[in-house]
Amino acid sequence: MLIINSKKTYSPIGVFDSGYGGLTILKELVEAMPQYDYLYLGDNARAPYGSRSFETVYDYTLECVNHLFVKGCELVILACNTASAKALRNIQQKDLPLIDSKKRVLGVIRPTTEVIGNYSKTKHIGIFATSGTVSSQSYVIEIEKSFPEVKVFQEACPMWVPLIENNELNHEGAEYFVKKHIEQLFAQSKKIDTVILGCTHYPLLKPLLEKYLPDGVTILMQGSIVSHGLKDYLFRHPEMETLLSKNGNLDFYTTDSAAVFNKNAGLFFGKEVKSNHLAL
Numbered sequence: 001m002l003i004i005n006s007k008k009t010y011s012p013i014g015v016f017d018s019g020y021g022g023l024t025i026l027k028e029l030v031e032a033m034p035q036y037d038y039l040y041l042g043d044n045a046r047a048p049y050g051s052r053s054f055e056t057v058y059d060y061t062l063e064c065v066n067h068l069f070v071k072g073c074e075l076v077i078l079a080c081n082t083a084s085a086k087a088l089r090n091i092q093q094k095d096l097p098l099i100d101s102k103k104r105v106l107g108v109i110r111p112t113t114e115v116i117g118n119y120s121k122t123k124h125i126g127i128f129a130t131s132g133t134v135s136s137q138s139y140v141i142e143i144e145k146s147f148p149e150v151k152v153f154q155e156a157c158p159m160w161v162p163l164i165e166n167n168e169l170n171h172e173g174a175e176y177f178v179k180k181h182i183e184q185l186f187a188q189s190k191k192i193d194t195v196i197l198g199c200t201h202y203p204l205l206k207p208l209l210e211k212y213l214p215d216g217v218t219i220l221m222q223g224s225i226v227s228h229g230l231k232d233y234l235f236r237h238p239e240m241e242t243l244l245s246k247n248g249n250l251d252f253y254t255t256d257s258a259a260v261f262n263k264n265a266g267l268f269f270g271k272e273v274k275s276n277h278l279a280l
């Protein structure tokens with residue numbers, strides 16, 4: 001049973017996404033650190049976030065983070081690149097000091113950009129992401145901090161999330177749009193040897209990307225990078241680690257229909273999910 005607001009007995013790691021995509025990150029977190037409790041929240045009722053304004057993504061994300069806090073989370077991962085790009089900094093700097101300065105919210109972009117340069121020989125890296133993430137320039141700014149010698153080329157793929165969400169993965173439309181965006185990215189630089197899937201939905205497109213990417217290009221999967229990053233963070237922050245409850249529980253919430261979430265979530269999480277509805 002879920003005990004709300006009792007830090008001692010139930011303090012899960014909150015994992016937030018606009019919808020299903022964050023489940024690809026949660027899957028890796030659970031695999032790497034099964035001892036913790038996790039509480040997933042997908043804002044399916046308002047997804048996709050990818051083409052929404054800065055203010056909207058920030059408002060929606062903050063509202064959902066607050067729900068996760070109320071349910072007992074001390075630590076929340078924004079397992080959504082768009083939310084990490086558009087809401088994380090404000091939440092960390094403006095909201096957390098007012099809500100509770102001991103709580104933490106972390107994103108998925110920083111852990112990725114801190115290691116990305118190590119994977120590329122040519123130092124030309126490509127980013128596939130939502131329009132919101134691309135226009136925020138977050139990847140470009142963060143990679144510059146860790147690897148100033150790296151050249152970053154971005155490609156917004158506004159059709160990829162809708163194709164995935166609408167079960168079009170195995171149809172011609174998906175092939176067309178994957179090919180199109182690969183061609184547009186590589187038209188910017190033929191020297192790209194590493195691409196980041198900068199949206200948590202995109203791992204589902206990996207087989208198609210492998211089919212159409214030029215030979216020898218490495219596809220970086222964010223899930224394993226984020227789980228390594230979180231492990232390292234918890235090692236460096238024992239004051240947070242000791243607060244987390246460790247009963248290996250997984251709870252799922254969606255802001256839309258729980259039945260629909262349960263039906264679709266398996267594709268992203270790799271196994272069946274039983275979710276609850278969260279009324280906003």
Ligand code: DGL
Pocket residue numbers: 017018019021022047048049050051079080081082083130133161198199200201
């Ligand atoms: N999963 C989100 C991300 O990583 C994108 C999905 C959306 O557009 O809501 O950026």
